[in-house]
Amino acid sequence: MALFSSLTPVFIAIICVLIGVILKKTNGEKEKREIKTKPLSRPWVDEDLKDGTDNHLEEEEVDEDWQGLDEDVAHIPFFAERYSEAEMIKRSQMFYELLSKRRSVRFLSDEPVPKEVIDNVIRAAGTSPSGAHTEPWTFVVVQDPHLKHKIREIVEEEEEINYKKRMGDRWVNDLKRLR
Numbered sequence: 001m002a003l004f005s006s007l008t009p010v011f012i013a014i015i016c017v018l019i020g021v022i023l024k025k026t027n028g029e030k031e032k033r034e035i036k037t038k039p040l041s042r043p044w045v046d047e048d049l050k051d052g053t054d055n056h057l058e059e060e061e062v063d064e065d066w067q068g069l070d071e072d073v074a075h076i077p078f079f080a081e082r083y084s085e086a087e088m089i090k091r092s093q094m095f096y097e098l099l100s101k102r103r104s105v106r107f108l109s110d111e112p113v114p115k116e117v118i119d120n121v122i123r124a125a126g127t128s129p130s131g132a133h134t135e136p137w138t139f140v141v142v143q144d145p146h147l148k149h150k151i152r153e154i155v156e157e158e159e160e161i162n163y164k165k166r167m168g169d170r171w172v173n174d175l176k177r178l179r
Contacts, residue, residue: 110145118141122139122141125137125139126139163175
């Protein structure tokens with residue numbers, strides 16, 4: 001009995017070591033499975049592509065159903081133009097002056113706008129940031145005066161609903177002085 005009681009701590013230590021080895025082995029196998037199933041992380045950051053090389057997907061990663069861009073689309077690295085402090089101040093002031101002239105217009109002009117101007121405005125709007133740089137924007141050019149009038153009526157009706165139901169009293173009262 002004395003021999004058994006003196007060996008008990010040894011047995012407990014051996015059992016603990018065995019349990020530790022078994023747990024470590026099962027965790028290692030689990031990690032290997034997770035690594036195999038996790039997709040390879042590819043942060044597409046311009047910093048990664050400074051040398052101008054393209055990062056190509058391995059063959060098994062290529063999505064055969066992709067109907068998007070051609071494969072030979074070149075990467076266009078981002079280039080930030082740098083300005084002196086004086087130039088930044090001057091440009092920021094000009095930008096402020098331009099934007100401070102904006103107003104919320106309550107009428108639609110019947111004056112024609114050149115198609116090239118419309119195309120350029122749409123192209124500029126299409127550069128807005130979007131998920132995965134997909135630009136899922138839809139733009140509609142309306143030239144029919146009757147349809148423009150209908151759109152105005154719908155927008156004004158929605159605005160009235162905003163003021164009467166969606167926005168709180170404080171919002172409406174704060175805007176009263178602006179008429």
